[in-house]
Amino acid sequence: MVSITFIQPDGAAQTVQATLGDSVMQTALNNNIEGIFAECGGAMMCATCHCYIDDKWAEKTGDKSDGEDDMLDCAETEVTDASRLTCQIKVTDALDGLVVRLPSELA
Amino acid sequence: MSKHHLGRGGDDGGNKVMLDIPVNETVTLADLTHDPYPIYKQMRAQTPVVRVAQTNRIFVTTAEHTKWIKENPDIFSSDDPMTPMKPAFQAHTLMRKDGAEHRAERMAMQPSFSPKVIRSDWAALYEKIVNEYVSRLPRGETVDLFSELCGPVAARILAHMLGLEDATDEEMQRWSQRLIDGAGNFGRDPQLFEASDAANVEMNALFEKIAQRHQSEPNNSAFSVMLRAKNPIPLSQMYANIKIAIGGGINEPRDALATIVYGLLTNPDQLEEVKRQEAWMDAFEEGIRWVAPIQVSGRRTTQEIQIGDVVVPKAETVMTIQASANRDEAIFDDGESFNVFREKHPHQSFGSGPHHCAGAQIARRTLGHIMLPLLFDRFPNMQLRNPEDVVWSGFGFRGPLNLPIYLD
Numbered sequence: 001m002v003s004i005t006f007i008q009p010d011g012a013a014q015t016v017q018a019t020l021g022d023s024v025m026q027t028a029l030n031n032n033i034e035g036i037f038a039e040c041g042g043a044m045m046c047a048t049c050h051c052y053i054d055d056k057w058a059e060k061t062g063d064k065s066d067g068e069d070d071m072l073d074c075a076e077t078e079v080t081d082a083s084r085l086t087c088q089i090k091v092t093d094a095l096d097g098l099v100v101r102l103p104s105e106l107a
Numbered sequence: 108m109s110k111h112h113l114g115r116g117g118d119d120g121g122n123k124v125m126l127d128i129p130v131n132e133t134v135t136l137a138d139l140t141h142d143p144y145p146i147y148k149q150m151r152a153q154t155p156v157v158r159v160a161q162t163n164r165i166f167v168t169t170a171e172h173t174k175w176i177k178e179n180p181d182i183f184s185s186d187d188p189m190t191p192m193k194p195a196f197q198a199h200t201l202m203r204k205d206g207a208e209h210r211a212e213r214m215a216m217q218p219s220f221s222p223k224v225i226r227s228d229w230a231a232l233y234e235k236i237v238n239e240y241v242s243r244l245p246r247g248e249t250v251d252l253f254s255e256l257c258g259p260v261a262a263r264i265l266a267h268m269l270g271l272e273d274a275t276d277e278e279m280q281r282w283s284q285r286l287i288d289g290a291g292n293f294g295r296d297p298q299l300f301e302a303s304d305a306a307n308v309e310m311n312a313l314f315e316k317i318a319q320r321h322q323s324e325p326n327n328s329a330f331s332v333m334l335r336a337k338n339p340i341p342l343s344q345m346y347a348n349i350k351i352a353i354g355g356g357i358n359e360p361r362d363a364l365a366t367i368v369y370g371l372l373t374n375p376d377q378l379e380e381v382k383r384q385e386a387w388m389d390a391f392e393e394g395i396r397w398v399a400p401i402q403v404s405g406r407r408t409t410q411e412i413q414i415g416d417v418v419v420p421k422a423e424t425v426m427t428i429q430a431s432a433n434r435d436e437a438i439f440d441d442g443e444s445f446n447v448f449r450e451k452h453p454h455q456s457f458g459s460g461p462h463h464c465a466g467a468q469i470a471r472r473t474l475g476h477i478m479l480p481l482l483f484d485r486f487p488n489m490q491l492r493n494p495e496d497v498v499w500s501g502f503g504f505r506g507p508l509n510l511p512i513y514l515d
């Protein structure tokens with residue numbers, strides 16, 4: 001089992017077990033993680049599954065998908081260098097312990 | 108593939124029980140246009156995957172299936188060579204494409220619809236437009252809000268966003284209607300195609316007239332963004348994209364607004380609570396859940412595939428009915444009624460998968476953040492005196508056809 005910790009903008013953390021081969025987005029939905037809406041179901045067409053991945057995990061989560069940056073530009077929440085779309089990160093053994101931070105809503 | 112491939116009726120041990128697709132001989136397009144909801148309710152309960160003989164299409168009515176179909180474009184393609192959309196638009200548009208080609212065309216336009224640009228460019232403009240149009244409404248009489256406000260505001264806002272300020276509200280709405288009538292012209296009535304052809308001539312003439320200006324005076328409108336892209340898509344596809352947005356960007360917000368206003372005025376307790384909590388976004392989401400402006404999306408099977416208990420052959424048209432998914436008992440308690448304060452669950456009114464609505468954030472911002480609060484602030488005592496006079500209609504696209512409101 002791979003465990004992933006989701007951290008809300010207010011600091012609240014929730015650690016859940018993820019299934020290999022799922023995306024981080026699916027893992028979030030399966031566990032009712034707040035802030036991940038994933039309206040397009042992982043087709044990389046909505047940017048409502050936006051998160052931040054810290055540097056120390058960035059290597060393990062891998063490169064962004066083709067077109068992911070363009071879609072991130074359409075995110076409703078603040079985009080930084082750490083931004084990723086959770087639907088584009090696949091759960092592997094290497095991600096055990098992964099920390100995913102969630103963005104706060106902009107007014 | 109997902110668990111659906113095994114089907115909920117099959118057992119995973121290999122003895123799959125697969126059934127022929129049941130056929131519904133009785134339901135007509137007229138029934139569905141008049142009031143589809145009791146029909147869908149019965150289908151969900153008894154035949155969640157069913158061939159409707161009179162349309163020769165397979166209807167899929169549960170939330171689980173409709174979402175799964177839209178999220179698996181390899182099995183359920185949007186590319187349907189037979190739709191009248193092609194003659195109506197004089198182009199094969201992005202709505203009917205799959206894969207990389209679809210993405211390239213869609214992303215060419217998406218920056219204009221991004222939240223960043225909405226905030227930097229459109230929000231203030233919208234507020235101005237909405238203010239202006241709401242101020243124009245007469246007081247002390249009954250007004251058809253549908254034709255006096257919902258339609259024109261949606262048209263004006265979209266004109267700016269696409270870079271077509273030169274077009275009048277009337278032109279935008281007429282083009283939109285003719286494109287929609289043409290794209291829905293399954294009977295291939297030549298008059299409807301003549302009307303859409305004429306609209307295409309007018310739109311093309313406008314696009315040619317303003318292209319130069321969008322090059323020399325760049326802004327964040329869709330046309331300007333597409334023209335100035337690093338690797339621009341062909342001009343003909345830019346035109347097709349803009350037409351898709353004209354066809355889809357007016358009626359849906361118009362119908363959504365009329366639906367939400369109806370829902371709030373016929374449920375005064377909820378309206379009071381919405382005002383108190385400023386829960387306009389919730390009212391927006393509930394309105395489009397309750398009556399999805401786009402009720403149905405068609406997909407074509409690229410292979411034989413099991414959906415639930417039945418096997419659907421290759422090259423069939425399946426209609427995913429998001430209108431029904433939005434009231435599915437498996438997800439929503441008492442989904443048939445309008446209830447802004449119901450337990451939150453995702454609806455499917457913006458679709459899902461690669462064709463998920465490109466304008467979802469725009470629609471939310473313009474209607475939820477700007478239009479609804481402003482309208483009810485200006486006319487706190489609006490009255491729908493005779494709700495029974497409101498006529499609802501539509502199978503593919505649905506909403507009220509009129510909204511006679513007394514303005515104080």
Ligand code: HEM
Pocket residue numbers: 187190191192195202283286287288289290291292350351352353354355356359401402403404405406464503
């Ligand atoms: C002028 C523009 C458009 C017209 C005239 C139009 C009309 C139609 C029609 C009649 C179909 C049925 C074709 C078929 O499946 O065989 C279709 C598919 C559909 N379109 Fe478009 N559409 C337009 C643009 C859009 C846009 C921008 C949206 C979203 C906002 C949209 C959403 C849908 C949906 C959900 C369907 C469901 C019906 C179906 O697939 O059969 N349409 N369109």
Ligand code: HEM
Pocket residue numbers: 177201202203213220351352355356357359360363395399400401404405455456457458459461462463464465466467469470
């Ligand atoms: C409440 C308002 C709206 C609703 C309910 C709505 C709904 C939808 C739905 C259901 C689809 C998916 C069609 C399918 O799966 O085949 C769609 C697609 C689309 N919508 Fe919307 N829409 C709305 C407003 C808008 C606006 C304002 C715009 C334009 C700015 C827009 C532009 C589009 C476009 C371009 C597509 C095609 C996306 C693609 O095929 O990749 N929509 N919309």
Ligand code: FES
Pocket residue numbers: 025037038039040041042043044045046047048049071085086087088
């Ligand atoms: S789920 Fe839509 S972009 Fe990730």
